[in-house]
Amino acid sequence: MPDVTMSWEHLTRAAALAGYVALALGVALGLVQSVARQRRMRGSWMLAEAHQLVTLLAALLVATHLAALALNPLLSFPAVSVLLPTGDPRRPVAHALGAVGLYALVLVLASSWLRRLLPYRLWRGLHGASFLVFACVTAHGILAGSDTGVTWMWVVYIGCAGCAAALALARLALAWRGEPGKAPEVSRVRG
């Protein structure tokens, strides 16, 4: 007979890992979209659609991770403890990072759903919190993850974080060079 508690634990870890990879993929897709737009290159509607859907699925996996934590009879981690930044006195920093990342993720998703009702600048500012989400989740995984000591897990961390960081740097570099939609600013200057 399979061990129920081990199944919950397995589900917790699998959902966390898959959610992290999906989140990294969502961030990367968003950054690629932003870089393409900054370069005024032809983007694809598929990019935007995939970015939204992957991020939503990442959120579902995070929810699965939390539900598995809360439902694991072995841990008897109350739902409130899962959601509170101070819910785990044994690993306060890791737990707080996870909780902050969760709230930031909810904020980003909610702002995206309410985008039509929000001023553009506010939405853009809130969407920037996705970097905070990714940073918090990465730190949370490294500090609290059961598989952190395993080589493949480090490959996942370095691959995901490196990819997101490289794309973010590329986006910042483009913004710094002023290549963006600044074009209209000079496009109407007559010679």
Place this chain on the structure above:
Amino acid sequence: MAARAARAARAAPLAQGWSAIARPKEQALGSLIAPVNTRAVRVVRRVATSADAVTFWLAEPGTTLAPAPYLPGQFITLAVPVGNELLYRSYSLCGSGRADAPWEITVKRAGVVSNALCERVGPGTTLYSSPPRGTFTLPYRLDPGVPLTFVAAGSGITPIYGMLRTLAGLPAIMRPPVQLHYASRNLEETIFGRELTELDPRGEWLRCWQYCSSRGQRMTPETVRKRASVAAARTEWYICAPEKLKRDMLLMLHDEGAPLSRVHLEVFASPKRRALALSMPLAMEFVQAEAPSVSIEGQRGALDAGPDESLLETLERHGYRPKFGCRAGVCGACRMQVLCGRVTEDCDSALSPQERAAGYVLGCTAQPLGPVTLAATCAPALAPTGMRGASTGTRTPRRGGKLALRIATLAATLGIFCGAWTLTGTQPAPPTTHQVTPVVTLSAAPSPVQTHDASPGVSVGAGHGGTVPGATRKAQSR
């Protein structure tokens, strides 16, 4: 007729693409994508006009004729590939309007396109241009009794120089008295300095006032008014200057009682800068408005608009190909009818009062302030799907493509989860400091506080918390 047919044959492949037209021996400025609504013109001559300005002569390929007729003071829009982008810039024609002579444009180094033109373009280069457009031209009927006053700053002299050349070619009896007020930074950067003096060496009809800011000579509405020999209300005014000077001149002319019909303005600035310069409440609306978006009547969904995007740019980014010409709010080719919503539109000189009343705006200068709905009938060139060509941005989804993409994304995510399940299942979690893994059972009597020593009450390997507040785990070695 034969010449016209030959011209049509040459013009026909223009829409097919940049590289399709450029002959192998031609030196083309890049070979990127098809600029729409443009025609090929050949550079036949270039001359440095001042320290930072170059004049180009553009002719119909294979000839030395003007590629199309024009009026002095009109402008063309060049499509110039820079890097991977196709950028559009407008340049005033500074010729006298002769059809048997090439177009002349003077380009001052002021940005990426101007620099590219000044550095990379020479005789033999093929460029792509819109037809001449614009309403900044001499009156249809010149009245010798009505003086003309031109006010120019920097490169704003270029359209005015064309008009002055035309006036210079008229018989003296038909020519009105003319005043030119021209401001530049210094003499080295003065465009057409020598040519202007040669227009009327005897000072019979042209009075020229030059202002060099490096010498402390500032051109202001007051100085212009003081030096104007005739009352402002009796003069035709032509102003091609920066926004602030233009606005101050307008205020001065309004105070002097000059009718607006006699004031001709050439506008060159981005819509945002124009709005900021002209109206602070409008500038505030930029900041406080809802997320801008554009919907098209009869089509589902809304196109998101960027913070600095015009309606034209938004449509192009989403794969549409609306008509456009100058992209500077002058020609009126990109007029669009707004059914619902608010836009910024301070440059509507190309629209009739009836069109304005019907909600028409210029797509190249109007920016959405919140959600905007455009009439589907106002822009028949809106081609919604499968765009190929000059526009950049996001393509619109094909029917069924969205569903397929969603299924594929779901499958990919499921695959990621399966991979994660396999990895976390085959690779046991490394034991933590206080963990003894093998068999775990729950004790019947949970202890209130979890201890972290190496005794049988231990932490769990799930990694999250690991503590068991309500239950103590007892590990037994097999």
